[in-house]
Amino acid sequence: MKKNIFVALDFSNFEKALDIANSVKNDAAGLKITNELFAICGKEGLKKLSDFGLEIFLDLKILDIPNTVKKTVASIASLKTVKYLTVHTSGDSDMLKAAKESSGQLELLGVTVLTSQLSSKDKVKTLTDLAIKSGLSGVIASAQEYDLVRLMSKDLKIFCPGIRGAYDKKDDQKRVKSYSEFCKISKSDAKAFCVIGRPIYENGDAGQNIKKIIQSAD
Numbered sequence: 733m734k735k736n737i738f739v740a741l742d743f744s745n746f747e748k749a750l751d752i753a754n755s756v757k758n759d760a761a762g763l764k765i766t767n768e769l770f771a772i773c774g775k776e777g778l779k780k781l782s783d784f785g786l787e788i789f790l791d792l793k794i795l796d797i798p799n800t801v802k803k804t805v806a807s808i809a810s811l812k813t814v815k816y817l818t819v820h821t822s823g824d825s826d827m828l829k830a831a832k833e834s835s836g837q838l839e840l841l842g843v844t845v846l847t848s849q850l851s852s853k854d855k856v857k858t859l860t861d862l863a864i865k866s867g868l869s870g871v872i873a874s875a876q877e878y879d880l881v882r883l884m885s886k887d888l889k890i891f892c893p894g895i896r897g898a899y900d901k902k903d904d905q906k907r908v909k910s911y912s913e914f915c916k917i918s919k920s921d922a923k924a925f926c927v928i929g930r931p932i933y934e935n936g937d938a939g940q941n942i943k944k945i946i947q948s949a950d
């Protein structure tokens with residue numbers, strides 16, 4: 733089976749990030765870095781993380797006026813180490829088009845509705861439509877909306893956070909599915925990925941945790 737997990741490194745300890753990247757490097761598809769870690773490690777840190785051979789997903793969830801967004805995206809695109817960057821689809825089409833104009837090789841992913849919020853499928857549909865019309869590479873949606881998004885476009889990449897096993901703590905996530913359910917729904921879709929953070933890095937050994945999660949789908 734193709735590797736489909738992006739590991740969320742949601743903490744500010746760069747040594748810990750390197751340690752976890754090393755533990756998951758054979759099983760993960762990529763690493764997801766948010767503002768918290770990026771603020772500490774900067775572009776040199778991203779370079780070190782990319783040396784593990786995993787794809788780098790910088791989750792800055794950009795939302796601002798078009799001019800500011802265009803310049804921010806250009807600045808991230810110049811780093812070359814980043815493959816995916818998130819922008820909020822709620823910024824609307826002028827903002828998304830401005831982001832696209834300066835993205836170069838960078839693939840833009842549109843955040844629809846956060847998986848920590850309850851949402852209607854209609855809202856996710858409207859925001860996904862905006863992402864498609866603005867030429868984004870993919871969207872972030874919960875696995876509960878995978879079918880809906882895939883019906884709208886066969887080309888869009890779909891990234892699903894909010895992955896929790898039946899016995900896991902849900903933390904702040906509301907629209908959840910387990911990894912095995914995600915794999916069942918997305919089957920061998922090469923353009924579907926999931927994002928998992930705390931269930932991998934919070935307790936015990938990250939390398940063992942990701943292996944157990946992958947085995948749960950067998």
Ligand code: C5P
Pocket residue numbers: 740741742764766791843844845846847848872873893894895903905927928929930931
């Ligand atoms: O620890 P957990 O598995 O809940 O981490 C999920 C990750 O996915 C976090 O880094 C969070 O910022 C991100 N995310 C999310 N919901 C979205 C978009 C991103 O949970 N809609």
